[in-house]
Amino acid sequence: MIAMKIPFSYIFRNLWTRKLTTFLTASGMALVVFVFAAVLMLDAGLKKTMVGTGSLDNVLLIRAGSETEIQSGVSREQAALIEALPQVARSQTGDPMISKESMVLISLVKSGQDKGSNVVTRGVSPMGLELRPQVRMIEGRMFRPGSSELVVGRSINREFDGAQIGQTIRFAQREWTIVGVFDAGNSAFDSEIWGDVEQLMQAFRRLNYSSTLIKLASSDRYDSMVADVKADVRLTLDAKREQLFYEDQSRALSAFITILGNVLTVIFSIGAMIGAAITMYSSVAMRTAEIGTLRALGFRRPSILAAFLSESLMLGLVGGVVGLFFATFLQAITISTLNFQSFSQLAFSFTLTPKIVVITLIFAMVMGFVGGFLPALRASRMRIVDSLRAA
Amino acid sequence: MNPPLVEIRNLVKTYTRGDQAVPVLRDISLNIERGDFISLMGPSGSGKSTLLNLIAGIDKPTAGILRIDGEDISKLTEGELADWRASNIGFIFQFYNLMPVLTAYENVELPLLLTNLSKAERRERIEMTLGMVGLTERMDHYPNELSGGQQQRVAIARAIVTDPTILVCDEPTGDLDKQSATDVLNMLKELNDRLGKTIIMVTHDAHAAEAARRMVHLEKGELLDG
Numbered sequence: 197m198i199a200m201k202i203p204f205s206y207i208f209r210n211l212w213t214r215k216l217t218t219f220l221t222a223s224g225m226a227l228v229v230f231v232f233a234a235v236l237m238l239d240a241g242l243k244k245t246m247v248g249t250g251s252l253d254n255v256l257l258i259r260a261g262s263e264t265e266i267q268s269g270v271s272r273e274q275a276a277l278i279e280a281l282p283q284v285a286r287s288q289t290g291d292p293m294i295s296k297e298s299m300v301l302i303s304l305v306k307s308g309q310d311k312g313s314n315v316v317t318r319g320v321s322p323m324g325l326e327l328r329p330q331v332r333m334i335e336g337r338m339f340r341p342g343s344s345e346l347v348v349g350r351s352i353n354r355e356f357d358g359a360q361i362g363q364t365i366r367f368a369q370r371e372w373t374i375v376g377v378f379d380a381g382n383s384a385f386d387s388e389i390w391g392d393v394e395q396l397m398q399a400f401r402r403l404n405y406s407s408t409l410i411k412l413a414s415s416d417r418y419d420s421m422v423a424d425v426k427a428d429v430r431l432t433l434d435a436k437r438e439q440l441f442y443e444d445q446s447r448a449l450s451a452f453i454t455i456l457g458n459v460l461t462v463i464f465s466i467g468a469m470i471g472a473a474i475t476m477y478s479s480v481a482m483r484t485a486e487i488g489t490l491r492a493l494g495f496r497r498p499s500i501l502a503a504f505l506s507e508s509l510m511l512g513l514v515g516g517v518v519g520l521f522f523a524t525f526l527q528a529i530t531i532s533t534l535n536f537q538s539f540s541q542l543a544f545s546f547t548l549t550p551k552i553v554v555i556t557l558i559f560a561m562v563m564g565f566v567g568g569f570l571p572a573l574r575a576s577r578m579r580i581v582d583s584l585r586a587a
Numbered sequence: 588m589n590p591p592l593v594e595i596r597n598l599v600k601t602y603t604r605g606d607q608a609v610p611v612l613r614d615i616s617l618n619i620e621r622g623d624f625i626s627l628m629g630p631s632g633s634g635k636s637t638l639l640n641l642i643a644g645i646d647k648p649t650a651g652i653l654r655i656d657g658e659d660i661s662k663l664t665e666g667e668l669a670d671w672r673a674s675n676i677g678f679i680f681q682f683y684n685l686m687p688v689l690t691a692y693e694n695v696e697l698p699l700l701l702t703n704l705s706k707a708e709r710r711e712r713i714e715m716t717l718g719m720v721g722l723t724e725r726m727d728h729y730p731n732e733l734s735g736g737q738q739q740r741v742a743i744a745r746a747i748v749t750d751p752t753i754l755v756c757d758e759p760t761g762d763l764d765k766q767s768a769t770d771v772l773n774m775l776k777e778l779n780d781r782l783g784k785t786i787i788m789v790t791h792d793a794h795a796a797e798a799a800r801r802m803v804h805l806e807k808g809e810l811l812d813g
Contacts, residue, residue, distance in 0.1 A: 201700055209688035489684040492645050493698050493745075494673025496666050580645040584680070 201495060202503040210479065211510055218511065221475040225515025225563055226522070228464040233523035233556045235457025237546035238531065239450055245544040246446040249383035250439030253285075253415050254327055257425070257433045258407045264445065264537060265299045269404040274431055278408055283421040285411040287326070293411040295324035298397050301540060302367045302389070307357045315352060316540040317367075319393030327411050331385055336361045336376030341392050344399075347376040349386040351543035355532055359389070368399035384442060387532070387541045409438065448537045465563055468515070472567025476508050480575040487575050488583030497576040504572035505565065512564020516557045523556075524548055590657065592752070592785055593619035593642060598651035600637050600808075611637045613808045615651070624779040624786040626799035634808040635789045636757060642787060643755040644672045656752060673701040677746030677784075681758035683738040685730040691717065691741045692726045698749045716744045720774065736767025743774060747784070754778065756788040760795045772798040 211218045250256075257278060258268035275296045278284070285293040298319035303312030322341055325331060335353075339345035348359045364371045372391065380386045393405070412418060418437060425431045436444075480487070487500055526546035535542040600612040612634045619625055627635040640646040641653060644660050653661050655675070663671055678684075685694045692713055699709045717723050720740040730738050739759065746754055756775065760768035776798050778784045790796050804811040 203689075203693070203696075203700065205693065206686060206689060213688055485682075485684060486686055489678075489680070489686075490697070491669070492643070492672065492676075492678050494669050494701050496669045581640050584645070584684075 201499045202490065204506075207503055207507045207510065210483070211507060214479070217475055217478075218514070221471050222511055222514040222518060224471045225468045225512055225560060226519035228461065228468045228563065229516050229519025229556055229560050230523050231457070231464055232461045232559055233520055233548075233552060234526055234546065235453060235461065236552045236555065237523065237526055237548050238457070238544075239453050240549050240552060241531075241544040241547040242446050242450055242453065242542075243443070244547050245383055245542070246442040247439055248330065248381055249385060250437065250442040251328065251330075252437060252439050253412050254409055254438035255412060255418065255421060255435050256407055256409050256438045256441045257431075257435050260432050260434050262434075265297070265407045266301065266540075268406050270296070270406065270408050270433065271404050274433060275405055275408050277428065277431060278410060278425075278433075281410075281421060281424055283410075283412055283417040283424070285413040287323070291323070293323055293327060295321040295327050295409045296393060296405045297321070297324065297407050297409060298393050298400075298402060299406040300396065300400055302365075304352075304356045304358060304365070306355055314534070314540050315356075316388045317346075317396065318388050318390050319396035320390055321393055324390070324393075324409070327409055328380070328385065330381040330383060331378050333376050334379045336374075339375055339391055342395065343392065344370055344372050344395060345375045346372045346389050346391045347378050348374055348389050350377060350379050351386040351530070351532060351541070352389060353377045355541075355543070368396075370399050382545065384445075384535075384542055387543045445535065445537050446542075449533075449535050449542075465559075469563050469567040472508060472511055472564060473571060475511070476504065476568045476571035477574070479507065480504065480571045483575075484578065484583045484586035487578060488580050488586070491578075491580045492584065501572050501576035504575045505568050508568020508572065509561050509564045511568070512560045512562070513557065515563070516560025519560065520553060520556055589621070591618035592621040592623075592656055593617070593787075594652065594654040595619075595642075596652040596654075598638075598641065598653060599649045600634070600641065600646070601649045611808050612641075612648075615808075615810055617803065617810060619785065619787065621785055622779070622783045624776070624798070624800045625788065626796040626802050627787065627789045627805060628791060628796055628802055629805035630791070632807075633805040635805045638805065639755055639757060639787060639789045642753070643676050643678065644668050670701075673698060674749065675752045677749070677751040677754040679739070679742055679746050679754060679756040679759045681761040683730070683735075683742045683762075685738055685741055685745075687730050690727050690729055691722060691733065691744075694730070694741055695744045695748050698745060702749065712748055713744075716748045717741075719747075720744045734767070735763050736770055739763060739767065739771050740774070743771070743778075747778065747782075752785060754784050754786045756786065756790075758790055758792075759788060760790065760792060768792075768795065 258265060262268040279292045279294050287293055300317050301314045302317050304315045305312050339347050352359045358365060359374060361374055364373050422435050425433055425435045527548055530543055530545045532541055532543040595615055595617040598612055598615040602609045602611055627639060629635045641648050648661050660671060695713045695716060696709055717726055720743055722737060722740055725733060725737060760771055763771060772795055775786055779786050788799060796802050
């Protein structure tokens with residue numbers, strides 16, 4: 197700070213001398229910082245999960261105008277046309293890399309609850325696993341094509357009593373056996389159950405797929421593929437990069453978290469800033485004679501302003517560091533909630549990123565600045581003669 | 588003959604309380620020579636402290652001329668006045684006014700932070716000054732670890748460390764026991780005799796006033812002699 201001539205030790209030790217007040221004020225700010233950071237971490241966790249779900253090279257095709265796979269329908273003819281597009285990558289054996297998928301919601305009862313929760317059950321083609329390299333089996337084995345076998349995501353396995361290997365689930369007038377658990381790297385697939393697409397469609401008496409997922413031969417052929425799909429009148433489909441699709445899926449939940457969090461943070465932070473202002477006002481009042489003395493010695497008004505603002509910024513910084521410290525423990529927590537865009541369960545964790553650390557500390561300092569500004573201004577504006585009389 | 592160090596002509600100071608004007612100093616004229624040691628005396632409300640504050644540049648006159656070392660300080664801006672005080676005035680207060688969170692050393696360093704001196708130069712000045720007031724041993728003590736007399740000596744060190752032209756003392760012995768008061772007065776006398784510091788001291792203690800070369804009495808905002 198340019199006007200900063202008053203030594204930092206003076207500022208720091210004044211905070212240290214009033215340990216209890218400093219501690220209480222900083223705690224109030226730490227609490228707000230904690231809430232603020234928690235919201236950002238939750239949102240970051242959600243985005244990470246959704247973005248991690250999609251891969252940039254994959255393109256998801258759903259019926260034009262539908263926003264989710266649940267609402268969408270892709271006919272077998274359309275799927276065949278897509279399979280033949282030149283932009284679709286080929287596997288080593290020369291097969292097109294496409295997974296024709298069907299999605300239904302089934303109701304399962306969560307451990308410790310008696311109401312059912314919607315769980316996404318996805319029918320996938322044999323190529324489905326290959327198109328999603330982040331998905332790997334961690335227990336049991338993959339379902340056999342043509343059988344009534346299912347594999348469940350890690351979050352489903354953990355949260356639902358009935359989703360353990362060897363157990364059977366009854367839906368669509370059939371018994372389905374769970375034969376494996378897969379880990380999808382904390383993506384949304386972790387909250388899904390997968391089975392053979394043809395078996396699931398038969399059981400649910402469906403004629404159409406819900407979506408088709410293809411891998412591009414190369415990432416830059418996306419535009420030409422979109423153009424080809426648009427040009428073919430039989431393909432009344434929207435093509436979207438898989439990553440973008442899942443990001444869009446989380447938009448409403450993300451907005452909900454952010455708005456709710458921001459409202460909470462704003463209300464809390466007003467309280468914390470008032471707390472900081474009260475602390476700083478009393479600090480100014482207690483040191484009126486000191487301020488007068490400093491001014492008499494030749495320190496200018498901006499120096500006094502800077503000294504008290506720094507003190508308040510320090511308070512904010514301490515609150516910020518403490519709040520962030522406690523927020524780091526949130527990373528151990530995984531939230532499982534309803535994504536109301538897809539009406540299905542979604543599990544994600546609080547995620548701390550360097551960006552959140554920086555934003556949170558800036559937020560804490562801003563609280564300190566706003567709370568300390570008026571008291572500091574008062575300190576710098578006192579008349580020397582009046583303040584010396586307070587001795 | 589050289590012009591006086593402090594030249595006061597028809598100085599008036601009026602406070603406004605509500606919409607009422609309260610005169611504190613009425614038409615004061617006074618010269619203070621370089622190297623003088625003046626005690627300003629008078630009952631409370633006589634305006635002696637106000638006169639001291641005006642000379643020290645921490646308050647502004649309502650009317651009149653206040654020239655110090657040839658400079659009319661009533662014409663300076665707020666910021667210029669702060670810089671002027673830093674280089675020309677040393678303050679000694681009744682209650683010492685040390686920063687409680689700073690050590691004796693750091694308190695004496697405060698006014699030097701407004702100069703361009705390097706850290707090593709500051710250290711040299713501080714150690715020499717604290718030696719002059721006999722507190723070399725207590726350098727790292729905080730004010731609450733020092734007696735009243737010792738605290739006032741730290742304050743004197745702080746006042747003279749920048750080598751100012753004028754020392755202004757507001758009841759410097761008012762809060763001290765007899766022995767400490769005598770020590771402080773002897774120290775001021777020595778600063779006046781040996782270093783030629785011009786000292787202006789407000790006091791209502793007759794014993795303290797005797798340390799000065801000259802006494803000036805004020806009553807109801809007017810000079811009685813001088």
